[in-house]
Amino acid sequence: MATFTSSAPTQRPLTSQEYRYRQAETGELVGQAIFTALVVVLFFELGVVLFKVLGPLIQSSPRFWGSDLKVDETLTRALANALTLLAPFAAYVTCGARLRELAAFDRRRAVRVALAATIIVYVLVTMGQYVFQVGPFAEKPSLEMSFRQTDEGVLVTGVVPGGTADRAGIKAGDLIVAIGRAPTTADELKEKIALAKFESKIGLRVSRDGQEELMPVEVVPVMEIGLAPLVGGLILALILAVIALFWPGGLTPYVLMVVIMIPLLVGYLWLIVATFSYRTEGLLPVDASGNFGGFTLRNWEFLTRPGTSSYPSIWRITLNTLVIASLMAIIVLTVSSMAGYALSRMNFPGRRAFLSLTLILHGFPAVTLLIAIFFILRNIGKVPVLGDYFGFNTRGGIALVMVAFEMPLGVWLMKGFFDNIPWDMERSALIDGASRWRTFWEILLPQIRPGILALGTFAFISGWGAYLIPQTYSVGTRTATLAVYITQLTGDTAPVNWNEVAAVGLYQMIPVFIIFIFAQEYLLNIYAGGTKGTS
Amino acid sequence: MKIVLENLTKKFGTVVGVDDISLTIEDGEFVAFLGPSGCGKTTTLLMIAGIYRPTAGIIRFDDRVINQVPPRDRNIGMVFQSYALYPHMTVFGNIAYPLKLKKVPKEEQAERVREVAAKMGIANLLDRRPAQLSGGQQQRVALGRALVKQPDVLLFDEPLSNLDARLRLSMRGEIRHLQKELGITAVYVTHDQVEAMTMADRIAVMNLGKLQAFDTPDDLYDRPKTLFIAGFVGNPPMNFLEVEVQREGDTFYAVNSALRVPVPAERGEAAARHGGQVIMGIRPEDITISETGTVRGEVFVVEPLGRDDLLDVHLDAANRLSVLADPAVHLRAGDTVTLALDTRKVQFFDPQTELSLLWR
Amino acid sequence: MASAASSASAIARSRSQAMRARLTAYGFLAPAGFLVLVFFFIPMLLILFLSITNLATTNFTTDVWRMATSRDPKYIVGLDNFERMFADEFAPKILFNTLFYVLATLLLFNVGLGLVIALLTAHVDRRAGFLFRALWILPRITSPAVYILMWKRIVAASPFGILNQFNELLGRPEANYFQGEAWVFIVMLNGFIGASFGMIIFTSAIESIPKDLMNASLVDGSTIMQRVRYVILPLLRWPLLFVTTYQTLSLLTSFEYILLFNSGGPASQTEVWSLAAYNRALNTYFANAQWGYGSAFAVVLVIIGVVMATVYMRVFRFNELVAEPKIEVL
Ligand SMILES: Nc1ncnc2c1ncn2[C@@H]1O[C@H](COP(=O)(O)OP(=O)(O)OP(=O)(O)O)[C@@H](O)[C@H]1O
């Protein structure tokens, strides 16, 4: 984020006065560097402390928290690693735009300041990591011996005197043939140690002078400080700092954006690959024998498959989804705009109460009522006629529940949009001879077109992707939406063709994606009326 | 249509928007509501239109009490300051809308719209949307929309304040002309007194929600009934001096520390009868700079107005006068002048009640 | 006087007038009111009632009324469910999980990442911004089953897992992400969905910042960083508050992705409160759906929801919203 600076370096010669002014800044820059670094480091180390100190505290009071609460070590480690990588960025944030300005006319000095700042930050970070024993200083499970793979087995090349292996009786030159009964290799042993818990024991079958013996070795925590990762990290940080210094500012948002999106891009890349192949291993499509290849269109055959009683054709399901989503969008729009209009523009007893109710419901998590609504729908189902359309396991009932959940947000947004229409417009319509209904319909609704489009898009998208409610309130595939249909594809006894599931998923996504691309402009209007009334 | 307001009052919570107004607007009359910002002009108008419900009091159209009649049954036309055109309709759609609501047949609608449009000089704009019109054109469309349904009453809420000076001048004439031609009762809200003076048959001056005066423009100017009216009507505003009116034989003199001027006998007598300690009002145009003047003062500020210079002349510490002077004379701050006061139109007010002592 | 008579009739008419005006207003509100009644108000009462019953698959009935009026101890068990809930050995763990899950996802993703995306996309080419945002909306529109399938493939074991394929390439040992890093991925996969809500609101807010303000700051020669710091962020105060409060509640009750990912994990490792309610009451997977017991879990959420929503109303300065309408008649 810090790398947003865009102004192109100006290449004109500096006046001596300007130069002196810049010169005075060096000390300030380094000072800034130290200060920011401290703040950054403090901030992140605080997170670590939280896990390192609070974790055991919580663990030590099992009565309150339950017995087997385990604080996640991986998080601690991930945080610590992030710290080291953050160092150059911290340095950059520190000197920020002014350093880049400096770089425009005095490269050498700018580089020097950047490097100095980076080193300071790095040292501080490393010190912090040392204090809390994380990152490169984290304690790792170890047997305190070194070994390598040979043809006969795993050869122990050395043991730490007095260490755990030594105590267990292992000597350099021993041959490890198995862990317990299972024959092993050096790689497997390494992995086994890495995953072992402290104070647990690994039983090594050691062959010495032709004799085999089982030696249980305790796993102990050892802080291995490799110089290589530390120095390597520093060099990387320095390089990054210099790159950041001369980085064209306009590019940064793009690069950052793409970096943040990597998990998404990878995931959806897989999805696309998967739909066109028999199987995938990682991101690679493979054929039956596990070799690269195996492209196929059979996953898309669902498009032409005729419906059966348990699996209706995809087109029926699509129609279902379309009906539910459109129905929902239309009802949400109708209900919300009517209520929004009354709340924004009419005076009646109970207005305040209803307004505060909407506001509360707007924030109220409707999903918590899922259980109770099950009973409501069941009971509506018992009502003659009405029950056939709005009861449990009907399209109407499902749409209605979704409308109810979407409505508070809708009313709120619509009220905001109505609030913004000049009063004179409506007064004028009333004087011209319109009733409130006609004013609403003929004069005001056209004015809030952006709001209608925004809410409509919003509602349609959420209706199209609806999963939880149709899933909960329907049985079988009669009223299934695409999302439910997909879930049912995955939940059957027959072997699931995951690649076909992926294909249906992609198929379901495409229309909404296209709608979103076109409707984004409208959707982005949401704030214009919606949440602004409050600021 | 005659409009009668009886003790009309409007409160917004604790704020009093309109306070106990009573007046009668005759059929075909053009009445202007004039007053400073926030005095309740719009509120009164909206009550007549039926948008606001009066807190107390009665509104009659002719003899009918219409307090509870919804706006659409009052047959009024209104022109708003913001024009309030419907942006999603064409000019034709806008003007035709009141007719459409009255379920007038399509052909007749078109005919009447075209007729009105021709009268307003916007016949060539009928297919455009409001956003594609200039301010003046929008103004005409709004007027057309108000007229097309042949209303009994026309209401205007500062309709000209968004126009440039020149257009405002010509629209004034046009509106006035139309109103007289059609003979529709009109209520016209403005805070521009020139507009009110030139257009209205009678002017209702309001202040702080109260009706201050309801009179013809000439009466307001020459016979203000209160100090407020005297100060409010006329530009530059009337000068006020605290004086004592003394009788010397048949002549009455207004006297204070800075001046001693004779005043007309009948006016002076009314003031003297009141005890003598009064506020005297004299308009700047009744004061001239002349060698023969009897009042001396020092020029403090010179404000060039174009045709005249407006001088702020200090007579002494307590008394000052606004005076109009010929720019050619080149008076500057610090100059000493002698002033001649033409006291034929001088006004006298009671300092306590602020009521005029002359016209009751 | 004539006016006295007519004012009397005026008052009579005024009653019917006011009535009609009210009826119009209620007419506009009726559909919304109906939905509120049927899907919020009654369910809320219902869930309170269910939580004192032991309704389950074994004694299932939908006739709530009969159940309530019968006072049959076969159904009505008083506060037993709550006692059982507080005694549940997993309850504290689930509570802690919920807290962690909501806070981590909210701060890192729903607000944090949402804001970052909004700011980033506001500073790239307009078309590119549109594309990026469209891509970010993908998680929200992907069917949950497929979305989860995707993440499962990312973390799966060899040979299917994408991460493990990278591990293999880098020569690192295979990792079991379902065990160790389950939380990391649950937070991430929920966060990637949640971020788009903040993104839309924030972008919309940034776009509605008057251009004059931006230009003024551009003329002042500010850097992008300074504009973000001094122009954009202060104006984003309300949207930030809004997204934070709104999303806290959404997260508190969102469980479908955890349900699909690992159903709360072995021994409630990653089970959150709302999932617990669902698992106990509605999930037929556990053969015996315990409606009563599940409702007790839900009641806790309803209470939290009402409390938070009330706070939310304070935050939004309700009183400023209820300006009187400026038309007083029909
Ligand atoms: N809807 C309302 N709610 C509360 N107070 C109002 C409302 N409308 C008007 N007021 C108050 O009533 C008083 C009169 O307002 P009104 O709009 O009639 O003034 P005005 O004479 O039209 O002023 P201007 O020349 O500025 O248009 C003002 O003090 C105003 O603040």
Ligand SMILES: [Mg+2]
């Ligand atoms: Mg006004």
